[in-house]
Structure formats: C-alpha cells, structure tokens
Amino acid sequence: MTPRVIADPTAFIRAETRLLAPPLVPEIVLHLAAESLPIWQRTEEELGKIGLPPPFWAFAWAGGQALARHVLDHPGIVRGKRVLDFAAGSGLVGIAACKAGAACVTCADIDPFAHAATALNAAENGVAPLTVVAADVIGTQGGWDVVLAGDIAYERDLATKVFAWLETLQSAGAEVWIGDPGRSYLPRGRLEKVADYAVPVSRELEDAEIKATSVWRPRR
Known part of the structure; x- marks a missing residue:
C-alpha cells in the first residue's frame, strides 16, 4: 500500500503546535509542541511512513x-x-x-x-x-x-x-x-x-x- 502523503505541512504544524515563546528568548514566538510525547507519536505514525525525520522543528x-x-x-x-x-x-x-x-x-x-x-x-x-x-x-x-x-x-x-x-x-x-x-x-x-x-x-x-x-x- 502506498503511504499517505501529508500534502500540507503548514496545516499539520498549525494543528499540532501552539504559539509559544521560548523561555530564554521571550521576544520571539514560535509554533512549538506544548507537550513532546503526542507530536513524536503523531510524526512516527504519520510522517515516518513517508520517510521524514522526527519533529526537531517543534521544539x-x-x-x-x-x-x-x-x-x-x-x-x-x-x-x-x-x-x-x-x-x-x-x-x-x-x-x-x-x-x-x-x-x-x-x-x-x-x-x-x-x-x-x-x-x-x-x-x-x-x-x-x-x-x-x-x-x-x-x-x-x-x-x-x-x-x-x-x-x-x-x-x-x-x-x-x-x-x-x-x-x-x-x-x-x-x-x-x-x-x-x-x-x-x-x-x-x-x-x-x-x-x-x-x-x-x-x-x-x-x-x-x-x-x-x-x-x-x-x-x-
């Protein structure tokens, strides 16, 4: 079976993250995972099927x-x-x-x-x-x-x-x-x-x- 491709990374990021300020850099807001485990699980299930790396971008x-x-x-x-x-x-x-x-x-x-x-x-x-x-x-x-x-x-x-x-x-x-x-x-x-x-x-x-x-x- 052909793996399902996530066609819209932007939509995925918006759905799986929140706008948060890194503690040491409060001047900047980023789309970050509020909790690490759920997004790691989602990316293993969704993105791992199409060979993409873990969500380092979410932290x-x-x-x-x-x-x-x-x-x-x-x-x-x-x-x-x-x-x-x-x-x-x-x-x-x-x-x-x-x-x-x-x-x-x-x-x-x-x-x-x-x-x-x-x-x-x-x-x-x-x-x-x-x-x-x-x-x-x-x-x-x-x-x-x-x-x-x-x-x-x-x-x-x-x-x-x-x-x-x-x-x-x-x-x-x-x-x-x-x-x-x-x-x-x-x-x-x-x-x-x-x-x-x-x-x-x-x-x-x-x-x-x-x-x-x-x-x-x-x-x-």
Whole structure:
C-alpha cells in the first residue's frame, strides 16, 4: 500500500503546535509542541511512513535558545551581514538574526516540515528578509559572512563532517558561532567558549529542567 502523503505541512504544524515563546528568548514566538510525547507519536505514525525525520522543528532546543539570546544581546555579530542559520529547525536563530539587523538570513534544513515551520514562525515575528532552503549545504561556501549553528553535535559522523566544514568556512573568512548544551560529540578541544547560559527546557526531552549551555567559536 502506498503511504499517505501529508500534502500540507503548514496545516499539520498549525494543528499540532501552539504559539509559544521560548523561555530564554521571550521576544520571539514560535509554533512549538506544548507537550513532546503526542507530536513524536503523531510524526512516527504519520510522517515516518513517508520517510521524514522526527519533529526537531517543534521544539526550542537549548543550543538554539542560547545562540539566539547571544545574537539578540550582541547584535553586532550579525548587523548588516549575510547570515546562515544551519540546521535551522524552527528558525529560531535565524529569526533572532533578522531581529538583530542582519542584511539577509538563509535558514537551511533538510526537513521540509522545518521549512514550513520556519516560514510560519518568520511571519509570526514579522521578520524579513529570510530565505528558507532545502539543500544540504554542508561542504558549500555560500558567501555567508556569519554562520550560526545550534545543537549540531548529537551524532558522531554528522558532527565530524559539520565541524570540519565550519572550520573551513571560518578559514575562508566567515564568523562561526555554535550553541551547544554539552552534546556528546562537541569537539571542545577545537573550540573556544564565548558565553554560558542556563536554559529552561522540558525534562521530557532533556535530562534536566535547566541545561547549562554554551556559545562557542572554532579556535583560529
């Protein structure tokens, strides 16, 4: 039997989420899952049949919250610059960059539901210009002045590939900023810590209600 395709990701997101402000970034509202278990179950039942990844876009992860907070509090990082929000998920970090005065922001994620979520969230926050792209941008140059990446060190092979690429981008002149709450595959020896944040999160998703989360940059 052919799997049923969900033709309207936007409708699915509206039905399964609520407009909520991430605790560390109350200036921004996002379409987020009020409870984690129901939407994970729905996506396993509905989206898993057509090979789509879990709904990472439905949560404001600790690394993204810390990075978004850092950008909003230090707008000079992105003001007037071309910015990439890598593995954008909900688009939280990209939206923060827009609010902080970026010249243009590209939100890249391979999940089509993340594209829809980012577009919805950008509209709710009234930010522009923001572009959502589906391409796997790892290994590309892109012409970005700043690359922002939250929560990208949760899987060994992916982290190895991504951090090598980020270091290449920095060597080519881009400024790279990383938000991470202590994921297993963060290459700390190759990074310098810039700031620390205590990020409220759901115990359903993490091992604590407050995650000690840091903003990092690759060592030069």
